[in-house]
Amino acid sequence: MDRLPYDGVVLAGGQSRRMGHPKETLPFPGQDGSLLTHAETVLKTALAGTIWVSRPYGTPAAPDVLVDESPDAGPLEGIRRGLERTPHPYLAVLAVDLPGIPPQLYAMLQQHTGRQIDVVYPGTPHRIQPLAALWHHDTLQLLTDVCAGPRRVRIIDVLAQLRTVMVPVPGSWLVNVNTPAEWERFLADSAAPS
Template sequence: MTTGLVLAGGRSTRFGDVDKAFVEFDGSPLVKHVVDTLDAVSGQILVSCRKAQRSRIEGALSEIETPLGFVIDTESIGPLGGIRDGLSRSQSEWTFVVACDFPLVSHQLLAVLSASEEDNAAVPTVSGEQPQPLCGRYRTDPTLDAARSLLEAGERRPMELLDRLDTTTVDIQEVPTIGQDELVNVNTPADLRHIDQRTRDH
C-alpha cells in the first residue's frame, strides 16, 4: 500500500483573498483534482491543511472511496512542516507527496516515479530546471527523519530534503506518456488561466 499526502495548507498569498485549494479548474477545486489522481493509486489519503479549511475540503472530497484522513497544521512553517506531520501519520513504506496546486499530475507520472525502489525519493523535473520536491514519491521513514532534522535545524526549504535523501530524478520531457504541463503549479490567477487555455487547446 502507498499513502497519498496532499499539501493544502498554504496561505495562497499570490491569489489575493482566495484560497487556491478551492479555486475551480475544469469544474472541480484544485485539491480535488490531486486527490482524484491519488485515489486510484493509494490505500490511504491524508490531507495536510489548516483547521479552518477542513470542513470545506471534506465537502469537496465527499465522493472519495479511499480512506481519508486530515493532518491539521499547528505551526506556520510551510510545506516541509506539512510533509513532516503527514509522514508521521502515514502507515505505508512509501508516500506520494503532492501539493494541491498541481492539478495536472497524472497516474502516468506517479507510475514513472514508482518504477524504482532503489532510492528513498523519486521526483520529477523539466530539463534545465530544479527538481520538484512537492510532487514526489518518498520512502516514509527516512524522509520523515530528514524532515524532522531539517526543521529542528531551522531549515524550511523542501528542496533540502532531496540533498538529505538518495534521490532519483525523472526528466518528464524524456517520458512520452507524461504531459509537458504536468509540473505547472498554480500559484497565481495567471497560472490558472495558462493551464486552462492549454487544456482547452488540446
Template structure:
C-alpha cells in the same frame, strides 16, 4: 511487472496564497473540478490519502490534518502528514498541480530506488513536491528540521532518483502549478483546449 507495494499520499494544501488574493489554491477550479480533486484523483489508489492544510472540502475517507505551527511551511506540512502514514512508501505532492495524473504517480512508484524519486521539469529543475519516497528516509530527513527551512535543504542528504516524464505535444506538463492569477488563467485555458473533443469531418452523402 512485479506488483508495486502499497503507498500513502500526503498532499500539501495549505499556504497563504497571497498572490491569489488569499484564495485557497487547492479549491480553485481547473477543467471543471477543483485542483485538489485532480491531485486526489492522481493518487486514488493510495491508502490513506492525507491532506495537510486548513479545514476544506475533501471526499469521504480523506484525512485532513494541520501542520504545526499553522502555515509553518512545506517541511512542517510534510512532517505533519507523515505522522499518519502507515506504509513504507509515500507520495508527496503539492496541492496546486491540476495536471498531475495516476500514470505519472505510477511511473514514480515503479522507479523508486534509494530514498526517493521526483520529477524534473524541462528546465532541469527538481519538482520537490512531486515525488515518491521511502517513508522512513523522508521521516528521518524532516524530523530534525526546526523553524522555517527549505524543502531542498532538507532533502539534500537523501539518495534521490529523477524522472523527466514525456509530455505529449500541446498538453500541459504535470508539473504545471497555479501560484499566480496568470498561472491559473493559463491552466484553465489549457484544460479547456484539452477537454474539447476532436470533431471528425462528416463525409458527404453518396
C-alpha cells in the same frame, strides 16, 4: 492501472498569498470539482491506501486531515505529518497547485524506488517537482528536525541531504499555479485543442 500500496497526502496547507484566495477552491476545468478535489482524485486513482489532506496550523482536526503543528511550516510539514501516519515505506505527495500531474506518474516513480532511495520525483532538464513525489519513511527524522528548527528551510536544501532520483516527464505535467496569471495560462492551455 493497478493502484500502488501506498498512502498519500494532498499538500493544501499554504496561505495562497500570491493567488489572493485559496488555490484549492479554484474550479478544475472540465470537471465538477475544485483543484483540491482533482488532487484527491489523482491520488485515489493511483494509490490503494489512505489519502489525507494537509491543512494549515489552527485548522480543525478530522480523520482525513493532517494539521500543521506549527504556523508557516511549509510543505515539508505536510510531508512529515503524512510520514508519521503511514505504515508503508513510501508516501505519495501531491501539492494542490500542480493540476497537470496525472495518476500514472506515481507508477512511473515507483519503478525507481529502493532501499537506498529517499525521494523519487518528476522533472525536466529545467525544473524538478519534489511536491509530486514518493518520499521514503527514512526521511521522517530529517523532516522532523527541519520542521522543528527556528527557520523555514527550502525544500531544495533538504533534497541536497537525501538520496534522490529524478524521473523525466513532459514539462506540461509540472505546471504550477501560484498566481492569477499562471491560473489563467493553465485554463487557456486546458481549453486549447490538442
